[in-house]
Amino acid sequence: MLTGSNKVLDETRQGEATTVEGEWKKNGKKLYLESYGCQMNFADSEIVASILAKEGYETTSNAEEANLVLINTCSIRDNAEQRVRNRLNHFNGIKKRQPDFLIGILGCMAERLKSQLLEEEHLVDMVVGPDAYRELPGLIEEITDGRKAVNVLLSREETYAEINPIRLNSNGVTAFISIMRGCDNMCAFCVVPFTRGRERSRDPESIVREASYLFQEGYREVTLLGQNVDSYRWNITKKGEITDPNAETVNFAQLLEKVALVNPLLRIRFSTSHPKDMTDDVLHTMAKYKNICEYIHLPVQSGSTEVLKRMNRGYSREWYMGRIDAIRRIMPECAISTDTISGFCGETDQDHQDTISIMKEVDYEYAYMFKYSERPKTLAERKFEDDVPEEVKQARLEEVVAVQRASSLKRNLVSVGQIFEVLVEGFSKKSDEHLFGRNSQNAVVIFDKGDFKPGMYVNVKVTDCTSATLMGDVV
Known part of the structure; x- marks a missing residue:
């Protein structure tokens, strides 16, 4: 169970760079990578490490000995951005002592703050968006020639499908596999569509190959990643139109089955599901294969239908509970976790109580719980007033946390003796x-x-x- 205040810190610790051994050429240069935010950012950092390993960079866990520091950033909440700024100030202290020390920023803050970080505050030498990691070698050359380097262009096609990631911070047992990039949902509070671009799915055969390779290397669990995995589709549009009649079509339920068949000893997890898109087909596939874990992260965000409308989530409280009922019916032993946001624009005391009541009704195993943080360029910033006082947000969040803590303990007590x-x-x-x-x-x-x-x-x-x-x- 994580609250908004410690989730970023926890994931930051996981994302600090570790030494990676590889069979690539070496040029004596060292890379320090630090990641913040969601699992997708950590998976992206592994792609970046692979791209730069081919250019001779070895990763290091000591920023002081690095030639290049890259921070993979998150814009989802203001406190995440502030922590990144503090780290940039720290690294610029090193740069004053080592003039050839290069600093780059990757990921979701890159597009949003490129001019500010490069030209106004002079905190970085390079700004690279999540679809431009292949360009890193060329961008590094631009820096060494004395120029600032920037590429934040978003792509409708890039999936990095054929790149074999270097597993940073790996325990050798669990690994992430990105199955898609971007997001077409326009949730009012979220910056992802603006920082990661439009949704596109990765070739299913490349996903199966990566899973097979990981199993051969000794990994025993993979997590399939996407902003909305339920909308994964290959060779078929959202309207159901086949783009290539000579190729197979694959939806998320079918992809799950393909990966599950790699080996029965390979566990499969996935994140994140969207309540408006999760189908019974996915649930039946999960029930069919023992190695697909009985766990679904299904963000509710709010228990109030009115708040969900303002959030532009695309479902009502009743629809969400229908999905919960389907999970319980098809997979009675399935664990369910969620996300909540306290204090979204216009949230009333009754709206808050609706969230409390849905949490008690579902009885989640655990939850990620946050106060609303207005983000630039979002629909909420343009359309609504951030009108819930900070102290009210905090009080509501604390109540949500208390309810979830009781549910988590209740759920775990049921496991005693099993x-x-x-x-x-x-x-x-x-x-x-x-x-x-x-x-x-x-x-x-x-x-x-x-x-x-x-x-x-x-x-x-x-x-x-x-x-x-x-x-x-x-x-």
Whole structure:
């Protein structure tokens, strides 16, 4: 369970650069990569590492010894941008001591703040949008020639399908696979359509090849990533028109099946689903294959139909609950998590209570909970007033967090006494005498290390729990 204040910090720690060994040429130069925000940004950083490895760059975990620092950024909330600015100031301190030290900014802040960061504040040498990573070698050459470099053009076609990512911060067990890029939804609060461009899906065969390669390399779990995975479609438009009659058409349910068939020992997860697009076909495919995990992240954002309309989410409270009912009917053991936003424009006390009531009704396993943060260029900024006082937003968020904490504990208490198959991922954060892994429902399980190794499956009987973690014994 994460609130808006610690989610970015948690993911930042995960995104700090680690040393990667590869068989690429070496030019003696070192790259430091730091990532913020969503899982897609972390996956993009792995693509960037691969592109620059071919140019001779080795990654390092020490920014002081790097020749090039790249920060992969997030614009989804203001506190994420402020943290990036603080890091840029820190790196510019290094640059004063090392004049040949280069600083670049990637990702979602790049397009939005390119002029400000390059020309007004002089914080970076290079600004690169999420569809221009192939151009990095040429852009670095421009910098070394004494020019500022920028490419934030968005593409309708780029998917980086054939690039084999270098797995940064890898535990050797779990990995991300991007299946699509961009987003066609225009949620009123969201900057993604403006920073990542229009939605386009990746060739399914390249996705299956990447999953197969990862399994051969010892990975035992992949997470299929997209801003809205349910709208994945290959060779078929949203209107149902086939673009190439000589090629197969693939929707998300069919893609799930293709990846599940790579190997029954390869677990499949995905993120993120959209309530207006999730079909029963996806749920039936999940139920059919044991290695597709019984876990769905289904963001509700608000329990109020009126607020959902202003958010331009494309569904009502009733529609959302219909999707929840379908999940419970088709996969009774499936865990469900969500996102909520407290204090969106015009949210009344009753709207807030509608969110509280839907959280209690669904009883989510966990949730990502945030206060509304107005973002430039969004529909909400142009159309609505950010009129909920900050102290009211905070109070509502705290109430939402309290409800979710109780639900998480309630859900975990139900697991006590049950036996789960757990994929071992590594050592517990608190003790080298314990390992941790996750069950199909995405719950973290802690147990004695014994002789078990990461990548193994073990059966664990749960003996105790907190609101965030299950503890048990291998049986």
